[in-house]
Amino acid sequence: MKLIPLMVAIPLGTAFFIPMVSRKNQRVPDLLGNLCTFALFLLSLCLIRFVPQVYFMGGWKPPFGITLVLDGLSSFMLILVNLVTFLITLYSISYMELYTSKLRYYSLLLLMLAGMNGVILTGDIFNLFVFLEIAVISAYALTGFGTEAEELEASFKYLVLGSVSSVFILLGIAFIYSLTGSLNLADISQKLAGGRLFQSPALWFAIILFLYGFGMKSAIMPFHPWLPDAHPSAPAPISAMLSGLLIKAAGVYPLLRIFYNMFGMGNLSQKFIPQILMVLGGISMAGGALLALIQTDIKRMFAYSSISHMGYIFLALSLGTPLGILGALFHIFSHAVSKSLLFLTSGSLEYVLHTRDIRKMGGIEERMPITAFSGNIGFLSLAGIPPLAGFWSKLFIILALVKAGRGGWAIFACGVSVLTLGYYLRMNRYVFFGKIKSAFRRVKEAPGTMLGAMLLLSLVVIFLGSFLIPPIRKVLLSPAVHILYSGQEYVKLVLGG
């Protein structure tokens, strides 16, 4: 029994089912949305047992048909995406009361989830583009969900920059197809394996197009301007989704798949692609952190912090060593949960205080202890304080840099980590500590489901270090690292299976 297509089919079906059944009752979308994401989370956990598995859509063998591939990396990303989405839908039950149309909200959210699951599972490069577009078009719509002036402006900006990058990705796919005559990732990889095609300038043009397109989608520094507008403008659960999941599932993950499994990192180093990735990562790390230092809008600060952490991921994945890949993947996971937690915290603050300006807050800890607790856990994790999630991933990235003989970059990464601690401490001092403002003396803690979601996510952040215990590591992290490091393993899995 092959369960893989359900990961895409369930959210896609529910997304269209919700508007059909719930015209009158406002509780139905809540129930259906949460049931759907919870079922998907359980399913993604069940799927670990079936790794590795290949599903041929309609029974067409590759290279003709579309394949869905469940390998170590897909399973790792599926668990991340579905876990965080489930907690976000739980949080949305109360938070989305602030907006009018819940059924449209859940519909779009589940479409975005279907797109992300599709991107993660697919083994076909054009199919990847289609799922990517499903995910980002829903993201454009959700960014402007409040239809206030700023939200619409951010949404339009995101749409224009996102569509330009999509067009370039499609152009890259067209070049790859014209060179190799195939769209299947594994088949293309096999055709490129001779190394003869790497003489062709068209192939390098395609690589640069992919670098630009996915770099834009993952908001790496020169291509970042949409992110600090789009992420703060969206409703808080969507900010958590965009910042925690979408920039990784639609940006870094396809880049990893294409660069490691399709082209092979060894071939790419002929023309300094790893070095380019490394420099882009470095610029984002420092630039994002410096810009985050001066923000007064709490969500904007988190958005710049996302850019900085994407820089860490790019730096780690550019190394191409097993430890570097491990660091990048673990940082993807730990940043996703910590940043989602922080955005949910900011949503809870906005829900109660009706402001996002950190200078207007102060002493909130007294009145909202649970929100303050989850905010502190999130920021301590991202600043890299042991034993929280962010510490382990940063430790691995820095160790990988040292082991690869890049001591300077390792010191640079440590320095940026100190900056991270700096801007989060600044936020903390303004928001949670100090004397409480008289206007907020009577505020109450946010509703129960929001707090529940935040506490569950805090628990994940606290205990994420347990992923490194050998039995769990053997199931989750090691297969993911292995499939990327030995690129040919993927080809064998798809074409031989």
Added chain:
Amino acid sequence: MEFILCFFLLMVGLYAVVTKRNLVKIIIGLAIMEYAINLFLILIGYRKDGIAPIMTSTMDRIEFLRKAVDPLPQALVVTSIVIGFGILALAVSIAIRIYERFGTFDINEIKKLKG
């Protein structure tokens, strides 16, 4: 030659997106870029004096393979047109909402956010 013209069309679209100050013109630029890529995909599969890739029982198989155009890019273009339509519809509806809020299509006056 066709490919150069196709690339030129892409650049026209990109130029409109980058330099124009009117939301509607930016959307038109996006649409032109989409069309350029669709044209490029079709050109990849095209061959001179090609026939439609539909094989009937009377045709010789070798003859068919020598003459027929590649059907796969055409299938891709159909999908890509649908995606382009989705983006275009969303962009236009956001532009209409922006006009309701700001009373203008000029992006110099729509700048509440810093970027």
